[in-house]
Amino acid sequence: QVQLVESGGGLVQAGGSLTLSCAASGRTFSRYSMGWFRQAPGKEREFVAAISWSGDSTSYADSVKGRFTISRDKAKNTVYLQMNSLKPQDTAVYYCAASSSWLGRAKSEFAYWGQGTQVTVSS
Numbered sequence: 116q117v118q119l120v121e122s123g124g125g126l127v128q129a130g131g132s133l134t135l136s137c138a139a140s141g142r143t144f145s146r147y148s149m150g151w152f153r154q155a156p157g158k159e160r161e162f163v164a165a166i167s168w169s170g171d172s173t174s175y176a177d178s179v180k181g182r183f184t185i186s187r188d189k190a191k192n193t194v195y196l197q198m199n200s201l202k203p204q205d206t207a208v209y210y211c212a213a214s215s216s217w218l219g220r221a222k223s224e225f226a227y228w229g230q231g232t233q234v235t236v237s238s
Contacts, residue, residue, distance in 0.1 A: 117141040117213045117227040124209060124232030127201055131236070135196040137211030137229060148214045149187060149194040150225055153207035153234075160210065160222060164196060167218045174218055179205075201236045208233050 123135040137149070150165035164185040165174045173185055184197040194211060209232050212225035219225055 117144060117147060119211045119213060119227055119229035121209065121211045121229045121232040124234045126235045126237065129201060129203055129236055129238050131201050132197070132199045133201065133234060134198070135209055135211075135232060135234070137194045137196075139192045139194070139213065141192075144192045144213075145189045146215070147227075148216055148218050149185075150212045150214060150219060151185060151194075151196045152210045152212060152222065152225075153205075154210070154231075155204075155207040158207075162220050162222075163209070165214075165218055165220060166194065172218050174220055198234070201234075203236050203238045206234060206236050 118140040120138045148167050151163040152160050153163050154160040162176050166185045170187050182200045187194040211229040213227040214225040216224045
């Protein structure tokens with residue numbers, strides 16, 4: 116069992132930066148790949164980024180590639196999402212999730228989810 120708690124969301128102007136954190140509990144955290152998803156009002160939850168259990172491999176949605184960076188600190192049981200050059204269209208609730216797949220991208224591959232943190236980007 117893995118429990119996930121996100122933090123770091125907030126209000127930022129376009130072009131600004133935010134770093135989201137996801138703290139995980141459970142001794143098997145290092146065995147899971149981790150992902151970030153987001154859901155804007157009236158839209159489906161979509162994939163943002165993922166990182167393998169080892170941290171050696173990452174995957175990004177085309178819409179955030181080059182602007183967002185996912186990383187993990189196994190010693191702290193924490194995964195991060197560094198978001199730069201934020202745009203109003205990045206506004207959404209951001210969710211952290213854990214998957215037993217090597218590097219999942221589909222929602223169905225993620226068994227554990229956090230409660231989400233709101234990110235609002237003003238123009």
